[in-house]
Amino acid sequence: MSDPDDKRSSGQRKALVGYGRPPTDHQFRKGTSGNPRGRPKKSPRPSKAADGDTRLADLVMQEAYRQIQIRENGKLEELPMIQAVLRSLGVAAVKGSHRAQLAITSLVQAVEQRTLNERQAMFEAGIEYKRGWEEIFELCDSRGEPRPEPVPHPDDILIDARAGVVIFNGPVDDNQKAAWDQALERRTASLHEIEEYKRDIENEPELRRVYEDEIAHEQRLADLIGSRIPDEQTRRVPGFNIYEWREKQGKDKERRERLRQIRDSGSA
Known part of the structure; x- marks a missing residue:
């Protein structure tokens, strides 16, 4: 639904407002560059050395998650090699190895910190996503236009401030x-x-x-x-x-x- 008061002098109708279609007040002005710093430089093409590094990384990950058998408490158990290494490291730490204790503690702290950072980033992104769509919904309501149906829908997103997490109650794509x-x-x-x-x-x-x-x-x-x-x-x-x-x-x-x-x- 169009508002006659919002029509330009050229008679063109205003564009629908939605995700990726901001209100005209927030669009770039004609004659003004959207990138005043100019076109970014092209990324250099990967070298043969970079290709070799990629292949090596693939081999390392393939070997790290290769299934192996270990014997524990008289029973054979199959698990990824990296998990067997971590288990062995943990056993050594429990038995009193100072180096193993430092290593396992550092690993756990690093994983916990990365998880915390990712959770914080997701929490902030969820808040910003909901806020942005709420503003668009309010603008559509004020103009008498139908609300868009983004996916994920902001009403399907629960921001749990107490736990600091974002919960998607509906489809995400x-x-x-x-x-x-x-x-x-x-x-x-x-x-x-x-x-x-x-x-x-x-x-x-x-x-x-x-x-x-x-x-x-x-x-x-x-x-x-x-x-x-x-x-x-x-x-x-x-x-x-x-x-x-x-x-x-x-x-x-x-x-x-x-x-x-x-x-x-x-x-x-």
Whole structure:
């Protein structure tokens, strides 16, 4: 929907506002370079030495994760070589090796620090992403324009300030969104089929057993999808956490299965 007051003198309509399409007030002005520093210099082509380094790195990683067998507590165990090295280092540290203790402590501290840095970067990026889209939504609302549907949708992102983490309650890219939508459509179809089979039982009671088997199949499918993929209305409730929700769905599924087994054993 266009606002006549925002039309340029040339009569052109303003562009839609959305991700990658900022409001006209924030676009580059005509005649002004978007890159005042000029074109960046081209990166030099990788040399043969760089190609050799890449091949060496590939070999190192391949060897590090090669499966080997070790004997521990009288039992053979298969695990990546790097894991076996770390385990041996940890055993030496426990036995009192000062060098091993320093090495394993440094490794753990480095991994913990990198994890913390990545989590902090993700947290800040999540906040900025949500803030940016909220501004675009407010602008669309003020102009009477429909809101865009970005993926991931900001309403599907939970910023847990207490834990300092970002939780994606919805699909994170277009491929995952298509898969989620298809699964939810299949669940809706299963629920519809269940109602149809129930009506068929009333019309054809002699085929009750057949229809009951079909109902059980469709119900299992609907329960499986429903326990893993929340619909849009569910996942966009403020404070929704998909991991807590899935855990609860799993417990509810186990409880329903126990009740079904008790009911089936009583009717047998």
